[in-house]
Amino acid sequence: MTTPVLYLFGSAAPPVADVAGVITDAQHRGFDVCLGLTPTAARWLAPQLTELERLTGHPVRSEYKMPGTPDVWPKADVIALAPATFNTVNSWALGLTHDFVVGVVAEGIGKRIPTVTMPCVNAAYVQHRQFERSVSELRSMGVRVLYGEDGFQPNQPGQGHPSEYPWHLVLEAAVEMHQG
Template sequence: MTKHGRVIYLFGSAAPPVFDIAKVIEDAQARSFDVCLGLTPTAARWLAPQLAELERLTGHPVRSEYKMPGERDVWPEADVIAVAPATFNTLNSWALGLTHDFVVGVVAEGIGKSIPTVAMPCVNAAYVRHNQFERSVAELRAMGVRVLYGKDGFVPNQPGQGKPKEYPWDLVLDAADELASA
């Protein structure tokens, strides 16, 4: 595994596109990123059979839990953060500052550290009708997060009609590449 110059923290939530994360890691590495993979607890459970292979692919531990106080960090510092797929729960928790899990904690802190960040939701049309969703997207954008949602990003499907293989991962990596190069 070749280490690359730019470090991307790739964070995934438990939505069906997360099952394609190995390919996304390879695509990010082809763009000269050193990838550190973080998962929400449910996403980590979904990918449990693949975690060893994902660690081999990235050359870093896959993280889904906070480290213990006093433990050294096992990842290099991030040049950019990409949060995708970002579920309804992840986006709302992040916007509200509810850092109950590792992924949300790191991205919330990343705002304060001025780490360039891109996020792309993966939610169905029923979730986006909840008033908090639009407020959370607006709040994250106001804090400087590039949220790829709507005509230039993720467009929700009706419940039960998801198309995980059509999730536009390239948009996330394009934005991360641009942010890391700025």
């Protein structure tokens, strides 16, 4: 039996700084992990990228590959996008695939790859009507969105606690979705 492949994607919200521990946890849960980051998240983690590549055994990606070049990652069995910022959630729901991570998860819907996401947004952002529409749109397309009672709860601006981000919920959902 082959090891299931988890595409672990993160956007630029403070909990992304803990991604090394999340990778290790996912590996302990039986996944081969490929890490993808939005460009800003990759810039934030630039000093750690070599270590993250060593940890996963795969290149960390934040950009689309060149046309005609082979993919450097195995095919995904499940995708987890967390933390997902306000921009990432809205771009994805609207089909705006300017970033590699958003492009892969948007295409993943059509490929029927089980996908889970957990936002990381503050209470001011969620007042924008587009956010709730985007969450509803992603859910209607089959994406499991961990937001609200059973997922991420927004905090007041500037009062977040990145160390309390419930990463375990994302990984538990990925395991559950893979096992079907």
